[in-house]
Structure formats: structure tokens, C-alpha cells
Amino acid sequence: MSTTIASWTRKVSLYLLIVTSYINxxxxxxxxxxxxxxxxxxNEGKVTLRLKxxxxxxxxxxxxxxxxxxxxxxxxxTEPKTRECKTLNPIDINWKIPLPEELPPAWVIVLxxxxxxxxxxxxxxEKxxxxxxxxxxxxxxxDLVDxxxxxxxxxxxxGKGGENCPGNKVTKKELDNFVLTGNRxxxxxxxxxxxxxxxxxxxTDIYEPLRQAVQFFGNSEDTRFNPRPNSNLSQPRRSIILLxxxxxSIYGNRENEPELEAQDFEKLVFMLKxxxxxxxxxLGYGLTPQQLQQKYDLEEPPTIRDISVRGGKKSNNSEELTELAAEEFVDQKRLQQIAKVTNGIAEFSGNAEDISSSLTEFLEALFDEYQINYIQPINADRGSLHNVQVSLNLPxxxxxxxxxPYVFPWISRSLPFLTRFIIFLFTLAVLLGGGVIPFLLWAKSIKREYQ
Incomplete structure (x- = not known):
């Protein structure tokens, strides 16, 4: 009978998951x-997971x-291989979507x-x-304030400056200018x-400012962004928005501009990883290559190579394209690749309203987390390494x-309060019965002898 019930329970659960997938x-x-x-x-041998x-x-x-x-x-x-991993029963885990105020601090750099x-x-x-x-x-x-x-x-x-143009160089001083959202x-x-x-x-110098920002956040000596091991502090949320x-375009129309850009991009990707x-x-702000193709009646969507004076494709009207691309071409492909490497979101917008909607997507990504708590099911010695894996079961x-991986920095979880209180009373009784009371009786007997 119990086997039949268990079988039907699994079938009903699967059915509900399938129905839910159609609804959502x-x-x-x-x-x-x-x-x-x-x-x-x-203290309690509890483990907290932050998930996305x-x-x-x-x-x-x-x-x-x-x-x-x-x-x-x-x-x-280090345990014998005969010990298998343990899958936790759902009743042994606590699951929730944390409120914004329950999440660790967030640090956002907008480039x-x-x-x-x-x-x-x-x-x-219009703008x-x-x-x-x-x-x-x-x-x-x-929205962050809300x-x-x-x-x-x-x-x-x-921005990269030049003759008669100061530009805006990005250094640690400019990056470390954080203000609490909502502040005037x-x-x-x-x-x-x-x-x-x-x-x-x-x-437009994209790669160097981004490199500076990532290395700034990644500085292991800055405990605002990288808490010390065993500090019991959560990892802050760190995001960079590149608009x-x-x-x-920092190469001054050099003949091998596409090759130089490709080399610099490869170095950037290595650093991001x-x-x-x-x-x-x-967030790319402008027309997509496909929109530029339609606007200027090009034979195909323009690329980085097309907008190089000497590297352009004649079949794509590159001589005409070179002039307009300096103002209108946005490297959608590179922006998508940068986001993908870092598990970020790549958006592309042509006007202020769409830009605002894209930033809202980034905002949600900053806050959308799941949290799971569970009691460590396998006893851990000090410094021993454990591993946890999460699986999503969907239709x-x-x-x-x-x-x-995670490491337990203690030998065992603390005892319940009642147990600790009983031990305290027992220890106190032993001290009184075996030390204090005999001493008082002995002192009293000595006093009587000298009276």
C-alpha cells in the first residue's frame, strides 16, 4: 500500500511540475x-547557500x-571512498527568497x-x-533606493583624450567614489x-577602464569587496555596468587596427576570467549593425573590420561607412562577449526609454537570489573540506x-541550551560538594580547636 502511495505521489508531483511549466x-x-x-x-552546524x-x-x-x-x-x-554523498530530504532544508534588506551589501560601478x-x-x-x-x-x-x-x-x-581633448582617465581614485544610493x-x-x-x-576606450574597474573590485586586500576567510561575512554583491x-577606437586608424583590437580583447577576456x-x-546605446545596414543601404551588417579605413570591405561601401561609423557604429558583438564571460546581461537600446528599461533588468539581476539553509548532515572535523551541489528538477x-566547497572552522556544533545548563549545574555541584563545602567544614573544625 505504501509503495503504491509513494508511486502516485511521484506521478502527481511530476504532473504538477509539467502544468506549472506551461503556466510559468x-x-x-x-x-x-x-x-x-x-x-x-x-554555532549550530548550519550552512547557508546563496543561489541564482x-x-x-x-x-x-x-x-x-x-x-x-x-x-x-x-x-x-580524506574520508574513505566507501562513504557516499548524501542527498538531503526536502524537509531538512529551509528555502526562501531573501528580502532586499537581508542581502549582503551591494557595490555598483557605472562606467x-x-x-x-x-x-x-x-x-x-529628442535627447x-x-x-x-x-x-x-x-x-x-x-529604483535602488526603493x-x-x-x-x-x-x-x-x-574616454581617451588626445590633443586639445583632456578625456576622462579611469583610476582607483575615480572608481573609489561610492555614494549610498539616494544620497544627494x-x-x-x-x-x-x-x-x-x-x-x-x-x-572610446572600452577595455582599459573596464580592466581597471574589475581589478579594483578584485583587490583581495580591500575587505569591503573581499572579506577575510573565516570572517563569517557574506560575499558582497559586486556589479559593473558598462554603457x-x-x-x-584608440588606434588612430592604423592599418592593422582590427588585429590590434583583437589582441587587446583577448587580453581583456583572460583578465575577466x-x-x-x-x-x-x-549596455550598447545606438543602432544595431542590422539597423545601420538598413539605414545606409549596406550589403551586409557592418563589423569592426569594415570601419577601419584600410581594413574595410569595398563591397560594403566601407569608404562611406568609415565616416559615419565613427559616430554611429556600436560594437554589439564585443559587448555581448564581455557580458557572457562574466555571466552578465547584454542589452542594446536606441533611446532613453529603452536604456532605462535595460537598467531595470540589471537592477533585478542584483537582487534576484534564492537562499537555502540546512544542518550539516556529515560530521566535520576542524578544517575538513565538504562540497555541496544544487540540482534543479524541472519538467x-x-x-x-x-x-x-566549504570548510567548517570548528570541531562540532554547540550543544543545545538545556544540555549546557544541566552540565553547568552538574559541574557546580561537583565543585561545591568536592571542594568548597569540605573546605568550609575543615575551616570550621580548625576554628573550634583554637577556641
């Missing part, structure tokens, strides 16, 4: 699940439920393209790109940037995370 298609779109960190707590689920575009998947998650905990590698092309009108024809970008950042800041008060933002303009200093900074519209003249309306916990969201698909 996002469940069927999960492509990746990531354990952000596993945090063992010192992503679709194929690295956008967070919402609406997952407790029954979608399975946890498998493996013993230390804002300050090149000369940002003076141009966007596709709406310059700089005005549209700043309006969107202003709304983004307010979400919670634990986010700091640094807005950093970038944010609005003051945005107004200052708006006032510089007529002075924009720089070339650009152009392409990496060295900091896997830092997310870069990219027609199962998605597994990478194994996440």
Missing part, C-alpha cells in the same frame, strides 16, 4: 544554476519553488561612455545620448556630468550547479 514558461528556460557562496555558521538561476541570456529566473531544488552534500575528500559621439541625438531624435543615459541612471538610482538602503554606487565617466551627492554628480555635454571630445555608444565572481553587464530537464 520561465521554469523551462533555466540554463544554469550557480551557488554564489556556501557559508558555514559557527539564469536563463540562456544570463537573466535571472524567478518563481522557482522549494520543490524544484535538490541538495547533495559530499564528505571530505559611462564620455566620448564625443555621446553628443549626438539618440534614435528618438542626446548623454542626456538619455543620465536620465536612465537617475531612475536606476531611485529596493533597499544597502547599495552604493559610483558613476565613472571614461548622486544627483549632484549627475548634474555635473550633464553640464559637460558641449565639451565631449574623447575617443557605451561606440567601439574600442581571473575574477569569476565579478559581474559585468553591458524535461535537470540542471546541476558546480560543486561548491
Amino acid at each position: 514558461p520561465s521554469l523551462a528556460q533555466v540554463k544554469n544554476v550557480e551557488i554564489i557562496e556556501a557559508i558555514p555558521e559557527r 538561476a539564469y536563463d540562456q541570456n544570463n537573466k535571472p529566473v524567478r518563481d522557482l519553488q522549494k520543490e524544484n531544488f535538490n541538495l547533495t552534500v559530499c564528505p571530505p575528500k 559611462l561612455d564620455f566620448s564625443g559621439s555621446m553628443k549626438q541625438l539618440d534614435s528618438s531624435g 542626446t545620448k548623454l542626456e538619455g543615459a543620465i536620465a536612465a541612471i537617475r531612475k536606476f538610482n531611485q 529596493k533597499g538602503e544597502n547599495t552604493r554606487i559610483s558613476i565613472v565617466p571614461f 551627492k548622486v544627483e549632484k554628480s549627475l548634474k555635473k556630468l550633464e553640464s559637460q555635454l558641449d565639451n565631449l571630445c574623447a575617443a 557605451s555608444d561606440g567601439y574600442h 581571473s575574477y569569476p565572481n565579478i559581474t559585468v553587464h553591458t 524535461d530537464i535537470s540542471v546541476d550547479s558546480e560543486q561548491q
Whole structure:
């Protein structure tokens, strides 16, 4: 009878999952699940997991439920191989979607393209790109305030200067200019940037500012972004938003410009992979290559090679394209590749309204996490290594995370309060009965002898 009930229970659960996937298609779109960190707590032997689920575009998947998650905990590698990993029973885990105020601090760097092309009108024809970008950042800041008060933002303009053009170099000083969202200093900074519209003249240098920002966040000596091991502090949320309306154009129309750009990009990707916990969201502001093709009646969508004076394809009217591309071409492909390497989101927008919507996507990615708590099922000695893996069980698909290691820094979990209180009373009784009381009786007898 019990076997029949268990069989029907599994069938009903599967049926409900299938029905849910039709009602909520996002469940069927999960492509990746990531354990952000596993945090063992010192006192009760409890482990806290921070999780994210992503679709194929690295956008967070919402609406997952407790029954979608399975946890498998493996013993230390030093244990005999006969000991198997243990899959936790759902009743042994606590699952929730944390509130914004329950999440670790967030640090956001907005890299804002300050090149000369940002003076141009966007596709709406009503605002310059700089005005549209700043309006969107202003709304983004307010949305962060509405979400919670634990986010700091640094807005950093970038652009490579030249003769008679100072540009905006990105260094640690410019990056380390964080302000709590909602602070009046944010609005003051945005107004200052708006006032510089007529002075924009720089070339677009994407790779060096991004490299500086990632290495700044990745500095292991800065405990704001990288807490010390065993500090019992959660890993802060670190995000970089790269907003650009152009392409990496610092080579001065040199003959081998495409090759130089490819080499610099390869170095950038290598560096980005060295900091896997830092997310870069990219936002292209302008027309897509396909839209440029239609606008200028080109034979095919333009590429980086097309816009090089000497590297252009004659069949794509590159001589004419070279002039317009300096102002209108946005390297959508590179921006997508940068985001993909860092598990970020790549968006592309032509006007201020779409830019604002894209920043909202980045905002949601900052807050959409799941949290699971469980009691360590396998006893751990001090310093022993354990691994946990999360699996998402969805209709027609199962998605597994990478194994996440964690170390218990104590020998065993603390005893319950009642047990500790009983031990205290017993110890006190032993001290009184075996030491204090006999001493008092002995002292009293000595006193009588000398009276």
C-alpha cells in the first residue's frame, strides 16, 4: 500500500511540475544554476547557500519553488571512498527568497561612455545620448533606493583624450567614489556630468577602464569587496555596468587596427576570467549593425573590420561607412562577449526609454537570489573540506550547479541550551560538594580547636 502511495505521489508531483511549466514558461528556460557562496555558521552546524538561476541570456529566473531544488552534500575528500554523498530530504532544508534588506551589501560601478559621439541625438531624435543615459541612471538610482538602503554606487565617466581633448582617465581614485544610493551627492554628480555635454571630445576606450574597474573590485586586500576567510561575512554583491555608444577606437586608424583590437580583447577576456565572481553587464546605446545596414543601404551588417579605413570591405561601401561609423557604429558583438564571460546581461537600446528599461533588468539581476539553509548532515572535523551541489528538477530537464566547497572552522556544533545548563549545574555541584563545602567544614573544625 505504501509503495503504491509513494508511486502516485511521484506521478502527481511530476504532473504538477509539467502544468506549472506551461503556466510559468520561465521554469523551462533555466540554463544554469550557480551557488554564489556556501557559508558555514559557527554555532549550530548550519550552512547557508546563496543561489541564482539564469536563463540562456544570463537573466535571472524567478518563481522557482522549494520543490524544484535538490541538495547533495559530499564528505571530505580524506574520508574513505566507501562513504557516499548524501542527498538531503526536502524537509531538512529551509528555502526562501531573501528580502532586499537581508542581502549582503551591494557595490555598483557605472562606467559611462564620455566620448564625443555621446553628443549626438539618440534614435528618438529628442535627447542626446548623454542626456538619455543620465536620465536612465537617475531612475536606476531611485529604483535602488526603493529596493533597499544597502547599495552604493559610483558613476565613472571614461574616454581617451588626445590633443586639445583632456578625456576622462579611469583610476582607483575615480572608481573609489561610492555614494549610498539616494544620497544627494548622486544627483549632484549627475548634474555635473550633464553640464559637460558641449565639451565631449574623447575617443572610446572600452577595455582599459573596464580592466581597471574589475581589478579594483578584485583587490583581495580591500575587505569591503573581499572579506577575510573565516570572517563569517557574506560575499558582497559586486556589479559593473558598462554603457557605451561606440567601439574600442584608440588606434588612430592604423592599418592593422582590427588585429590590434583583437589582441587587446583577448587580453581583456583572460583578465575577466581571473575574477569569476565579478559581474559585468553591458549596455550598447545606438543602432544595431542590422539597423545601420538598413539605414545606409549596406550589403551586409557592418563589423569592426569594415570601419577601419584600410581594413574595410569595398563591397560594403566601407569608404562611406568609415565616416559615419565613427559616430554611429556600436560594437554589439564585443559587448555581448564581455557580458557572457562574466555571466552578465547584454542589452542594446536606441533611446532613453529603452536604456532605462535595460537598467531595470540589471537592477533585478542584483537582487534576484534564492537562499537555502540546512544542518550539516556529515560530521566535520576542524578544517575538513565538504562540497555541496544544487540540482534543479524541472519538467524535461535537470540542471546541476558546480560543486561548491566549504570548510567548517570548528570541531562540532554547540550543544543545545538545556544540555549546557544541566552540565553547568552538574559541574557546580561537583565543585561545591568536592571542594568548597569540605573546605568550609575543615575551616570550621580548625576554628573550634583554637577556641
